[in-house]
Amino acid sequence: xxxxxxxxxxxKHKQVKLPxxxxxxxxxxxxxxxxxxPTLDFLDWFEVQPFAYKIxxxxxHDFYFEKGKNISHLKNRKxxxxxxxxxxxxxxxxxxxxxxxxxxxxxxxxxxxxxxxxIWAKIPKNLDLLITGPPFGILDRTTRGVNAGCSYxxxxx
Numbered sequence: 001x002x003x004x005x006x007x008x009x010x011x012k013h014k015q016v017k018l019p020x021x022x023x024x025x026x027x028x029x030x031x032x033x034x035x036x037x038p039t040l041d042f043l044d045w046f047e048v049q050p051f052a053y054k055i056x057x058x059x060x061h062d063f064y065f066e067k068g069k070n071i072s073h074l075k076n077r078k079x080x081x082x083x084x085x086x087x088x089x090x091x092x093x094x095x096x097x098x099x100x101x102x103x104x105x106x107x108x109x110x111x112x113x114x115x116x117x118x119i120w121a122k123i124p125k126n127l128d129l130l131i132t133g134p135p136f137g138i139l140d141r142t143t144r145g146v147n148a149g150c151s152y153x154x155x156x157x
Contacts, residue, residue, distance in 0.1 A: 001091065003129070004051070010061065011038045013045050023089070024051040027131050028059020028099055034108060039064040040073060047078050053089050054079035057131050058099035060107035065099075082131060084119050096123055097131035104148045120152050 004019055007027035018024065030042040039062070046054055056079065058065050065071065065083070080087045082097030089095065099109040100119055111119065123130065133150060134140040140149030 001093070007059065009042075011042070013042055018049065021051055023053045023055065023093070024049050025054075025129070025131060026056035028057050028133065029061045030056070030059070031062050031064065033061060034058075034063030034066070036064065036070075039070075043073060043077065055082060055087065055095060055097065055131065056080075057082050057097040058109060059133070060099075060101055060104070060109055062099070063108040066108045084122065086124055086127075093128045094124065094126060095129040095131065096127050098123075099133075101133035102148065102150050104142075104146075116150065116152065 001023065002019075002021040003023045003025065004021040005025040005027060006016060006018070008029040009016060009026070010029055010032050013030060024046075026046065031038045046056060065081070068083075074081050082095070084098045084100070086094060086096040098119055100111045100116060101109060102116065103110040103112060132153065135154035136149040136151040137147055138149060138154060140147050142148050
């Protein structure tokens, strides 16, 4: 099985040259600020990609789905949107995803340590793929040089 994972496309998803694969994952930040038009454009683009399975989570720039709003745009689509939940793919692969990250400025899906602890406690132990923001210190440096990843995930318990 070939898994293709992308993230941080920030409204430039149509410029990405995707290799062939079986599973396409977008790990968040498909828009700049979650405006409706670019969000819906991403959903339409994502849905028609030639992969057997397509899975995505929102990122801290993707305000459109924050607090459960606008989820009607996800109904009857040919992909999975994970919001602190698990999906079992037809080949037995277990995937869990969440858009939440530690508090950083005033972005979407920010969680206090208490909120994150409650969410992370629900992650099943027998997963094959975990889709979240980065762990602390691993590809999590902002343009201002701040590490903004989650310390819970490194080292992973």
